[in-house]
Amino acid sequence: MTGAIVWLRDDLRLADNPALRAGIDHGGDLTVVHVLDDQSEGIRPLGGAAKWWLHQSLTSLDADLRQRGSRLVLRRGAAPDVIDQLVADTGADGVYWNRRYGPVEREIDAGIKAALTDRGIAAHSFAASLLWEPWTVLNGSGEAYKVFTPFWRAAQAMPEPRHPLPKPRTLPDPSSATGDDLADWALLPTSPDWAGGLRDAWTPGEHGAAKLLEDFVEHALEDYDQRDEPAMAATSDLSPHLRWGEISPYQVWHRLHGKLEPHQRQQAPAFLRQLAWREFNWHEYFHCEQLAMVNVRREFDAFPWRDAPEDELQRWYHGTTGFDLVDAGMRELWSSGAMHNRVRLATASFLVKNMLVDWRIGEQWFWDTLVDADPANNAGNWQWVAGSGFDAAPYFRVFNPDRQLERFDKHREYVRRWVPADEERPEPMLDLRETRQRALDAYDRMRRA
Template sequence: MTTLVWFRDDLRLADHPALRAALERDEPVVGVYVLDEESDGVRPLGGAARWWLHHSLASLGERMTDRGSTLVLRRGRAAEVVPRLVAEAGASAVLWSRRYGGPEREIDTAVKSALRDDGVEARSFAGSLLFEPWTIRTGAGRPYGVYTPFWRACLAMPEPRDPLPEPRSLPGPSRRPASDALDDWGLLPAGPDWADGLRETWEPGEPAARRRLQEFLSEDVADYGRARDEPASGVTSALSPRLRWGEVSPFTVWHAAIDSGADVGGFLSEIGWREFAWHTLFHHPDLHTMNLDRRYDAFPWPPLDTDALHAWEGGRTGIPLVDAGMRELWRTGAMHNRVRMVVASFLVKNLLIDWRQGEQWFWDTLVDADAASNPFNWQWVAGSGADAAPYFRVFNPELQAKKFDPHGEYVRRWAPDHADGEGPAPIVDLLSSRRRALDAYDAVRRRG
């Protein structure tokens, strides 16, 4: 008999409770990854995410082979693919890390039910969040809608468990099930290949994730509180795509940060913000399509200005900090968090373009876009989300640049034409567009 470990957003060997439980069964272990773009409600990955997934799967497959087992790749509806693979492999159990999005939970429930009906053990484990969403409740038994009391409640819980060690060897099957070829999935861009900047910026995979964690804690974390809002400083953890793909677990990050002896409260609060996003998604599965605050369903969005949208997407708005951020995003698949807030505010409040347009662009272009944090943060900026920025908060990109990029280093790197005074003219006046946005938000508040 064989035990299958079903990998999803947990592409690692260290601190993997499902993998550890599989090894304790004392039978051959086979990893499986199912590329499911067909099940109802599943959101297809964006281009940058697909690039990362390709390389992370390649790394995981090599590491499993090195340790004696294999990673089987299959494509299709998971509720059909997994039971079929169980039959092919003669598996007695399928183990996996829990997921928290609505469609994903439905898929996992259906798979678990089908397997158990066939007498196959099916178990899920907590591996992706420090605090599972249903375990954190207000005194009235409801989910939290404000971050500070949410994180306070999390910190009052027992300390997150210690991370599990990486297995040195994996018992492989005598006969390995057939696997798709990763290259045949077409996850990498072609015609044209736009990923040069991603290749220059990132190295996906668990080993690189662990190295980056150690580098951050030994070299950068001391300056994190002081410089984290300065986009030119480089003082960020760069862990968000590693956590999104599960190449490193939040338990590993948590304990490594605490053990570093540095002042890591501010950094860990960002891990808490990620937890809050997933807490919110768990209770509101339609987060990327529906306003959390339903009053904003009545927001008077004007007809979509496609020219303005394309100018924003391409970093051609004429606003230096906005254009620098959007060009960094296109080149690297990432953007500094402070600048993300600025460009999002500009789109929603200065251009009066629905936040869902921006969320979809980020979904397509960010290597760290996930189902919780991406829409959660867009709704926060738009004012319609949990613990949202107040409607009257409009990030002025010129003031933000003066405060956080005072010497123009960030703009000079990513938008040198602006630094040379040759950038495009602004497509909108910041003051009058701010007034227009506040009038629209006031109209919603009066109706509510």
């Protein structure tokens, strides 16, 4: 045996990393590589906030590897070409990775595995980012579940998810393979540097993820029943760490099934249900190609979206709509790269139903500005709001942002955090009642069509 390559993608951690464990067990030199593939056809380029997070996460991962006698090799290009060249450079006779579930990524990985196997090189992939892989949770007809509740019921009846793998204390010697300088990838914003709010809000990397999970369990889980109130510290904030694989769902699952106080244990099922919604979106993505571009419910292809003027879109993008909850949410997004989930629903509904703007425009804006934007959750949740996806909200359900504000932020603590009280506010850009009726009329026209 001459050595192994471990190809990391959205699994930027050492703990509970089956591919890394396989590479260690393989024997010989170990090359740990991350490939920035922005060249393969069909691969969606990362948004600006995601690039910032990736830079920080790779920096953290490289430091962890170096503490254990290894290092992270960075290479950029089409993944089949990069992996082929890396095998030639290292003489590796084994390549290991954790599975991806998007249609383009699956095709790329299958091609690489076939090419390596034909050359007598061991090539193995592992389950690491989902508790239940998409082909394992199917209904009685062998098809994907299209409604969340029966999906969740079926998933709970599956064998218990495996226990997390421990973090390796040491790693084999690295190969002599060279890589790119991370700075040369130009992932960080410079002109201007708009990432100050992201730096203040987040600590990317495996250590930050582990700390957040423990802080949530110890200090916030008991208040999880107040998770819809955006001013409350009642959510986990783990979403970007899960998106980049700095923590695995197996680690989260078993921590929530581990030692808990009675007041914590009461809220654990509700939190795990939200973790399962993430899985449901990934199952939808696996079974529905081009989730960010094509309506799952094809009748929505006939929906009469407005061609909104650019100035209207800019008011939504930057939080100057004149509706306090929408504006606070969009400003939180622009500053921190995140938005409270309840507020995401209100801002998305406002765009799709009150402004009558195609959900794909909102999905693209969130893709560029969210640190936790992934192709399944981002697109799946936008299709849920629009009514065009799996188990979607009925189109006639329109989130009134003023009522949402009164219900979930009645003391305006969240709004004041993002919209200063002394700021001169613009007039509301639309009439909620009239635009709600316009949306319902448009829905009726679609159904008749």
